[in-house]
Amino acid sequence: MPIEMLKGLPFSVDTWSSKSRTKRHHFLTHAHKDHTQGICIYGSYPIYCSRLTRTLVLQHFPQLDGSFFVGIEVGQCIVIKDLDGDFTVTALDANHCPGALMFLYEGKFGNLLHTGDCRLTIECLQQLPLKYVGTPGKEPKCQIDCIFLDCTFGQSPLKMPSRQSAMQQIINCIWKHPQAPTVYLTCDLLGHEDILMHVSQTFGCKIYVDKAKTPECFQALELMVPEILSEDASSRFQLFDGFPKLYQRAEAKIARARSDSQHEPLIIRASAQWYACDDGSSDIESWKKGRCDQPVREIFGVWHICYSIHSSKEELEWALQLLAPRWVISTTPSCKALELDYVKRLFNQHRNFNDPFWQLLGFSMDVESEVDVETAPDVVEVSSSPLAKSNAQDYAENSQSTTSSFSICRQSNPSPPSKTAAPVTLFGRARLGLNGSYFKHEEKEPILPDENAVIRCSDELEVISLKKDEVVVEAGKTLAVSESLDIRSKESLMHTETENCIFESAVGLSNSYNPSLRKLYRSMHVPVPRPLPSLTELMNATKRARRRQ
Secondary structure: OOOOOOHHHHHHHHOOHHHHHHOOOOEEOOOOHHOOOOHHHHHHOEEOOOOOHHHHHHHHHHOOHHHHEOOOOOEEEEEOOOOOOOOEEEEEOOOOOOEEEEEEEOOEEEEEEEEEOOOOOOOHHHOOOOHOOOOOOOOOOOOOOOEEEEEOOOOOHHHHOOOOHHHHHHHHHHHHHOOOOOOEOOOOOOOHHHHHHHHHHOOOOOOOOOOOOOHHHHHHHHHHHHHHEEEEEOOOEEEOOOOOOOHHHHHHHHHHHHHOOOOOEEEEEEEHHHHHOOOOOHHHHHHHHHOOOOOOEEOOOEEEOOOOOOOOOHHHHHHHHHHHOOOEOOOOOOOOOOOOOOHHHHHHHOOOOOOOOHHOOOOOOOOEEEOOOHHHEEEEOOOOOOHHHHHHHHHHOOOOOOOEEEOOOOOOOOOOOOOOOOOOOOOEEEEHOOOOOOOOOOOOOOOOOOOEEEEEEEOOOEEEEEOOOOOOOOOOOOOOOOOOOEEOOOOOOOOOOOOOOOEOOOOOOOOOOOOOHHHHHHHHOOOOOOOOOOOHHHHHHHHHHHHHH
């Protein structure tokens, strides 16, 4: 799902909720259903998108008011009037599916690029104004402040072929199976029309699409490529619905052909999901998934081709090197921008958080921060500007986080629900929820609360003294301070079954672990476990119990 934009911005992108409805301007990058969820309920004027996207959306949702939409096409630049100051929007081709756009925003809030879903290529970047695109070894003349980036495959090391190369693999696969009486193409997703057209033109045959089984797909193809459609159910080339139960249906068709002593049908699935998905398959299957340069047949009889309408990690790294943005935010909640090498390097650079970019968003930072990637910080504290307070109060109504900070670049998994006030995050609601915080600090004779740095505490936690920041701790709230602190508990700090708060002291993780082990736990985003009590302590406790008896 797409992410909510920060409240300080006057527009929303691909989100349709009570939160996004409060925005004065709305943008829709493309017509895929995960980007239009809730548009019938919360959609309102104006919605900026391409004309083709508007037509496809109205086909899917005929009850939607068409007057809500305002057309904007690739290469078009428009000035939008706004109460907080006018801003400029430029539409760029996203190379994702028909009608898909990226949006470049330029205004008082800075220069922002929202990619939506995209497959970044050199052609895509050449659409940007030249001042925003650098060359290898040379930064651009004008820097983009923040890129909201599609990181769907940002964690995958796959070397994905280009879309043209993948389509040629499909053609070659069909040529190598001349005896297959039927060729089933699993290309029912918006964005796969090029495959169907290429196959139809290469073999001079039309493709049968079952209008009753896939009405939405038929309507979309009828709108874009009506010349390749066939109503003859005996046509050799047929569209095969990818969901549900693709493999069961594929096995059934192959088994039926074998029982009738006929040649097996050829079933082709053009998608990168199978290659990127780690489903615990065998070593042989895993080896096959590494072969993206040729068709691969798996155990169910389906031939896979790595055809992707999303960027590979390699393509994302290459694009970020040329654009050199100041910050990168993933628009895909399950994928982390921090997995990209470029974003990791951002953490090693000295940043001035009193920057006008943040102030225009309503935040004024108290200190400059230098961050080490090994102690990758999840949060940086913010001062209480009016908009920051407004954002914090606004997010508290809907979020489920236990930290009280503002998240930059780091994306973590959602934490369990909490009644505490929510943080203000640049990622929006999709980025809330951190289990702990890492702070770059000045190590001056720290006072450890215990031999363990990770403390699990009960409701009866008492703060005796704090340095620099005075924090009132209430039951069930997260404690975060930037200097050394002295903590004592009314009871011994033992593990409880209901842990109301987990925090890491400012002095870092427990010194009883070596740096490699601490780094391992950090990479898994879990707190370092509390060491087991010594055998001597256990024996003494047993002796005391016997004496009481």
